Amino acid sequence: MALVSVLLPYAFDAAFTYEAREAPPPGAVVTVPLGRRIVHGVVWDDAPEPGIAPARLKTLHAVIATPALPGPLRRFIDWVAQYTMAPRGEVLALALKTGLLDPPAPRAGWAAGAAPSGRITATRQRVLDALATLDRPTTAELAAAAGTGAAVVRGLADAGLLRPAVRDPSVPLPDPDHAPPALSAAQEEAATALRASVAARRFEVTLLEGVTGAGKTEVFCEAIAACLREGRQALVLVPEIALSAQFAARFAARFGAAPALWHSGLTPATRRANYHAVASGAARLVLGARSALFLPFADPGLIVVDEEHEAAYKQEDGVTYHARDMAVVRGRISGCAVILASATPSLESAVNAEAGRYRHITLAARHGGARLPAIEAIDLRAAPPARGRFLSPVLAGALETTLEGGGQAMLFLNRRGYAPLTLCRGCGHRLTCPNCTAWLVEHRRPGHLLCHHCGHAAQAPAKCPDCAAEQSFVPIGPGVERIAEEVAELFPAARTILMASDAITTAEQAEAALRAIVAHEIDLVIGTQMIAKGWHFPDLVLVGVVDADLGLGGGDLRAGERSAQLLHQVAGRAGRGRLPGRVLLQTYAPEHPVMRALIGNDLAGFRRAEADLRAPGHWPPFGRLAALIVSADEAATADAAAAALARTQPRDGVQVLGPAPAPFAMLRGRHRRRLLLRAPRGIAVQPVLRAWLDRARAEGLPRAARIDIDIDPISFL
DNA sequence: AGCACGCCGACT
DNA sequence: GTCGGCGTGCTC
Ligand SMILES: [Zn+2]
Ligand SMILES: [Zn+2]
Numbered sequence: 001m002a003l004v005s006v007l008l009p010y011a012f013d014a015a016f017t018y019e020a021r022e023a024p025p026p027g028a029v030v031t032v033p034l035g036r037r038i039v040h041g042v043v044w045d046d047a048p049e050p051g052i053a054p055a056r057l058k059t060l061h062a063v064i065a066t067p068a069l070p071g072p073l074r075r076f077i078d079w080v081a082q083y084t085m086a087p088r089g090e091v092l093a094l095a096l097k098t099g100l101l102d103p104p105a106p107r108a109g110w111a112a113g114a115a116p117s118g119r120i121t122a123t124r125q126r127v128l129d130a131l132a133t134l135d136r137p138t139t140a141e142l143a144a145a146a147g148t149g150a151a152v153v154r155g156l157a158d159a160g161l162l163r164p165a166v167r168d169p170s171v172p173l174p175d176p177d178h179a180p181p182a183l184s185a186a187q188e189e190a191a192t193a194l195r196a197s198v199a200a201r202r203f204e205v206t207l208l209e210g211v212t213g214a215g216k217t218e219v220f221c222e223a224i225a226a227c228l229r230e231g232r233q234a235l236v237l238v239p240e241i242a243l244s245a246q247f248a249a250r251f252a253a254r255f256g257a258a259p260a261l262w263h264s265g266l267t268p269a270t271r272r273a274n275y276h277a278v279a280s281g282a283a284r285l286v287l288g289a290r291s292a293l294f295l296p297f298a299d300p301g302l303i304v305v306d307e308e309h310e311a312a313y314k315q316e317d318g319v320t321y322h323a324r325d326m327a328v329v330r331g332r333i334s335g336c337a338v339i340l341a342s343a344t345p346s347l348e349s350a351v352n353a354e355a356g357r358y359r360h361i362t363l364a365a366r367h368g369g370a371r372l373p374a375i376e377a378i379d380l381r382a383a384p385p386a387r388g389r390f391l392s393p394v395l396a397g398a399l400e401t402t403l404e405g406g407g408q409a410m411l412f413l414n415r416r417g418y419a420p421l422t423l424c425r426g427c428g429h430r431l432t433c434p435n436c437t438a439w440l441v442e443h444r445r446p447g448h449l450l451c452h453h454c455g456h457a458a459q460a461p462a463k464c465p466d467c468a469a470e471q472s473f474v475p476i477g478p479g480v481e482r483i484a485e486e487v488a489e490l491f492p493a494a495r496t497i498l499m500a501s502d503a504i505t506t507a508e509q510a511e512a513a514l515r516a517i518v519a520h521e522i523d524l525v526i527g528t529q530m531i532a533k534g535w536h537f538p539d540l541v542l543v544g545v546v547d548a549d550l551g552l553g554g555g556d557l558r559a560g561e562r563s564a565q566l567l568h569q570v571a572g573r574a575g576r577g578r579l580p581g582r583v584l585l586q587t588y589a590p591e592h593p594v595m596r597a598l599i600g601n602d603l604a605g606f607r608r609a610e611a612d613l614r615a616p617g618h619w620p621p622f623g624r625l626a627a628l629i630v631s632a633d634e635a636a637t638a639d640a641a642a643a644a645l646a647r648t649q650p651r652d653g654v655q656v657l658g659p660a661p662a663p664f665a666m667l668r669g670r671h672r673r674r675l676l677l678r679a680p681r682g683i684a685v686q687p688v689l690r691a692w693l694d695r696a697r698a699e700g701l702p703r704a705a706r707i708d709i710d711i712d713p714i715s716f717l
Numbered sequence: 718a719g720c721a722c723g724c725c726g727a728c729t
Numbered sequence: 730g731t732c733g734g735c736g737t738g739c740t741c
Contacts (some may be wrong), residue, residue: 006741008738009718010718010719012718012740013740014741017741019741020741032741034738034741037719037720039719048741049741056740056741090718093718393721613738718740720738720740721738721739723737723740724734724736726733727731727732728731728732
């Protein structure tokens with residue numbers, strides 16, 4: 001009997017040791033007994049533990065007939081676990097989603113039957129016509145194509161006019177030379193460098209920076225083509241699923257085959273099919289969310305991270321990893337090229353490029369002759385909006401001119417709801433959420449209040465709980481709903497649409513809205529963050545930012561950087577067609593570095609200024625940061641735990657900030673405190689944190705408190 | 718993650 | 730005197 005190490009997809013850091021007649025190779029997916037259950041696990045590379053008492057040692061149950069986890073993926077899982085301080089099993093669980101372990105089921109489809117008998121009605125004929133154009137369609141596909149129900153298909157089968165025909169879950173092969181685009185000279189130069197990077201078949205990171213509309217996608221598609229020519233697999237990461245449909249369509253047009261998708265919204269059958277296609281190497285082009293990094297690629301040749309600066313790449317619960325950083329690690333371990341693409345690179349990537357760790361390619365001009373929009377500030381101190389209004393006369397005038405000239409305009413305000421704050425006219429009492437440290441936001445119907453963090457809903461009370469004044473609550477400040485109201489009064493004839501995550505909830509709604517905007521059935525778009533993303537609206541000429549200062553408050557380390565990125569992205573919506581674009585920023589601080597950078601189109605200068613601010617204090621990316629979030633049911637427990645951590649804090653060479661109430665001191669009913677550990681770049685924070693937690697546990701850290709560690713936190717106030 | 722064991726309140 | 734609440738701890 002041999003001993004085998006098996007890592008289990010649960011919160012265990014150590015692999016367990018089992019006995020086996022014959023040891024399966026590392027990476028093999030197996031089942032083993034655990035307690036009184038049989039669970040899945042993966043044979044790991046650790047040396048088996050010889051000292052387990054014979055009574056506790058159990059025997060490996062079975063080897064599952066599914067692709068083994070490749071060595072580079074196993075090393076990646078180990079790396080992510082040690083870096084994020086998550087138990088290795090928890091990281092393995094990201095790679096081993098249940099239901100993937102069985103081989104994909106062949107699809108039960110239909111082909112033309114042998115017996116041409118039975119009545120052929122008009123509907124039946126439509127089904128047979130549809131069948132001729134499809135390859136062994138399933139019942140649902142066939143019914144949909146013929147515009148009828150499953151019953152008609154069944155009837156045809158019963159009559160012998162259809163016969164069952166199994167279809168293998170095949171993945172179409174993308175063709176690198178299907179529809180190569182005409183590239184500009186600048187694009188061609190960038191593409192040549194990227195093709196060479198892929199063909200070198202070794203780890204190399206390239207930061208691909210290009211203003212919105214410069215044609216970054218066409219350029220990195222050339223790198224993908226080079227990867228496909230090498231016969232290797234390419235992975236493209238996008239920050240959110242909403243963008244994947246648009247990308248899939250572009251890839252299908254460029255390569256003649258749709259990419260294999262990977263995100264949480266897939267049906268179990270598709271997930272399983274795509275998982276196995278990635279493992280076998282049959283899926284050459286994969287488009288996915290951050291979890292796609294944990295797929296068992298057979299031969300990865302390229303990883304592209306699009307919009308690399310996006311905060312959505314940071315996984316905020318469970319294993320808190322940053323997909324952009326982990327993509328670089330995955331590339332290093334797998335020995336392949338990595339491309340980080342963005343119009344507004346993160347300071348992290350820009351600094352790495354400047355230090356020579358990444359290659360830096362810049363596309364300066366918009367593709368196809370379109371010019372960058374002119375960005376101007378509206379100084380609200382000089383030209384404030386009327387009382388109770390939020391659009392200044394300058395912005396309202398520009399909107400009027402644009403709409404009268406038949407142009408399309410957009411108003412951006414990154415705030416959902418009607419009013420962000422509701423307070424008592426009599427005493428200033430603010431309505432807050434009982435579960436969270438947050439104000440209640442008024443929505444749609446007057447007096448209808450919502451918490452944006454836990455979903456708590458309430459009605460504005462008729463009487464103030466503080467001063468007992470009657471009907472005294474008034475909405476303060478604008479949300480997009482209030483802007484829509486103001487626009488309806490100013491321009492009653494304009495066709496408008498409100499784009500916010502609570503107004504547009506399904507992918508179909510979003511698609512219909514985008515189609516209407518592109519077709520210019522809409523004159524004025526009012527929206528939140530949702531409209532900032534890479535959409536192409538050719539007729540859009542004017543963008544008004546209702547509150548350009550919104551993201552700058554709060555003292556967050558990255559507030560300026562994030563604000564500049566978001567506003568740049570929004571500004572980039574204007575003037576993408578034949579007509580030049582114009583962007584108006586309403587601000588009370590036109591001299592703020594963010595406004596200056598946007599107006600002067602000098603984001604590189606802004607990054608240098610940010611770097612000069614952060615470098616002296618060893619703030620990221622010039623130093624390391626880790627957050628310890630303490631949470632407990634009782635405030636006293638959270639305070640006691642925070643105090644224990646403060647007492648035992650590390651001192652040499654590092655600095656501890658806090659404890660302080662966490663960004664949301666109370667979230668979903670739990671009390672939260674936070675400590676930050678700041679260290680120079682050369683110090684690894686993980687061993688420091690581990691020793692610190694051991695000391696705190698020895699010195700009375702309450703067991704009822706939960707400590708979550710977030711390495712490289714990106715949001716903190 | 719499950720699933721045990723274990724020690725205090727209201728039920729037959 | 731027993732059923733069951735879910736707090737704490739273990740699983741090779
Ligand atoms: Zn709440
Ligand atoms: Zn009051």
